[in-house]
Amino acid sequence: MKSVKKIFKSRLIENLLLGLLCAGYFSFQVVTAVLGRSPYGIYNGVVLCFQFFLLLLMIKINSRKGRHLSWLCISISLTLLTMAFIRMKSETPIPGFFMILLFSLMATMMSYQIELLDKRMVADYVTSLNNSRGLILTLNKKIYDNESFYVIYIELENFKSINDNYGFDFGDELRKLVTKRIKFAIKGHGVAGCIDRSSFMIVLNGDCDAKQVCAGIIRSIGEKIAIKKDGVEIDCYLTSYAGISSCPKDSSDAETLMKQSDIAMYHASIAKKDRIVFFDSSMETKIKRQVEVEKIVKRALANNHFYLVYQPQFSTQEKKLRGFEALLRLKEPNGIELSPTEFIPAAEKNDLILEITDWVLENLLASFAEHVKGKDIVISMNVSAKNMESEDFVKKVREALAKTSFPAKNLEIEITEYCLLGSFEQTIENIKALRAIGVKVALDDFGTGYSSLSYLEKLPINILKIDKSLVDGIETDRKNQQFVSAVVYMGHLMGCEVVCEGVESQGQLKLLRENNSDFIQGFIWSKPLEFEKALDLLKS
DSSP states (O other), X not given: OHHHHHHHHHHHHHHHHHHHHXXXXXXXXXXXXXXXXSGGGGGHHHHHHHHHHHHHHHHHHOHHHHHHHHHHHHHHHHHHHHHHHHHHTSSTTHHHHHHHXXXXXXXXXXXXXXXHHHHHHTBOTTTOOBOHHHHHHHHHHHHHTTOOEEEEEEEXXXXXXXXXXXXXXXXXXXXXXXXXXXXXXXXXXXXXXXXXXXXXXXXXXXXXOHHHHHHHHHHHHHSOEEEEETTEEEEEOOOEEEEEEEETTTOSOHHHHHHHHHXXXXXXXXXXXXXXXXXXXXXXXXXXXXXXXXXHHHHHHHHTOEEEEEEEEEETTTOOEEEEEEEEEEEOTTSOEEOHHHHHHHHHTSTHHHHHHHHHHHHHHHHHHHHHTTSOOEEEEEOOHHHHTOTTHXXXXXXXXXXXXXXXXXXXXEEEGGGGGSOHHHHHHXXXXXXXXXXXXXXEEETSSOOOHHHHHHOOOSEEEXXXXXXXXXXXXXXXXXXXHHHHHHHHHTTOEEEEOOOOSHHHHHHHHHTTOOEEOSTTTOOOBOHHHHHHHHHO
């Protein structure tokens, strides 16, 4: 409400000032007429200068209103001069005609120039959409007019990698194409804005179905975007998330509404599956926790509070040890452990995840280097989409292998389907480079993401890992059982071995054996082990 009162007050002051300046202009008009009949007529030029100064002030206060008022004032002045010319039948008023016409021309040019500068101040240079300042002005106007509306914050998750890999020219072209799709999706029912290079905001009319509009935008942005520039052609696939706040339900303050939609968008990016989230007051508490977790992660990296545990993998038929999946844990000095489901998403929101991966890679390889040589044992580690989108990732793996003398054939890198939603070309290139040096690559958590079969066919992976959420229901759900069976068959068709995660019961194990799953991991045969116990299992 403070912003509404501020607008009302500023508009009231603006109108009062314009009125006073108009009154001042016409007062000087009277003074000019009086001086023209007196010996002090030589000061007419000075009075005209003051009149022109008042016109400029009007234009400066409000370029559009000021321009219209200056035209009105000049028209009245021209009318009075014409009447004087007819009455006096003398050429004396003629210089005044030219002076006033010059005033009109200069005032018009200046007002349009100021208006152009004002537009540039509220518009994004590349997309011509409203920038943050323009959006705040739009929101304040709607709040002042007592309108109901939605504020939608849209984030392009993998835009940065495309921008970094192909350059700003491609990035700008991509933003323009995304802008066209957003404008088409809202179809005149709202105002679109650009917050920064990868973030858009939409002020949507209150009579629209916000979730439906968001779904249309996300679907449109996710379709293939072909960019051809300077003889180079690339196909981009963008992932986006949307957060929605509403006025007056959530707030009646412009900046608060923008912040709330940003918070909702963040929760959408964490949820992954539900890519459209409406703001809820409880989210602000979660954001505070998020900031706190980020600080904990930074401290953990600086003070070595991370440690690894190792989940054994066994062949399904003979219970022969295949190897271990390294799982990251965080324990603070006070003994409190932080769940990976909490600190991993926090680290993935910025470049902390890259530092964590570097730490895991170096420590994991150094720990097992001497114990896997000459053995058919696989040590696997998880990496994020940010790692797979990085041109330096394979180089770091090579350097770590060389530094620790860890055999490349014993290392397995696990990626998720979300890695494929980023820079697909760079991800494929990195997978091929890893395979070329002998490192195995596994697709983890299969069945929980969005990748299509056409994508999977292009992946040069060794291992397909079926997510625990699918394994959980195979004893009771016939459809679930058939789906897992089909995925195992498809994995073998692709030339991959299949690992089923989260196996906990004899019934699950029996069904997986019947469906020819190659390997399993889960509590049925072993929980995650500390390093010494993992070594004991390896030796045995």
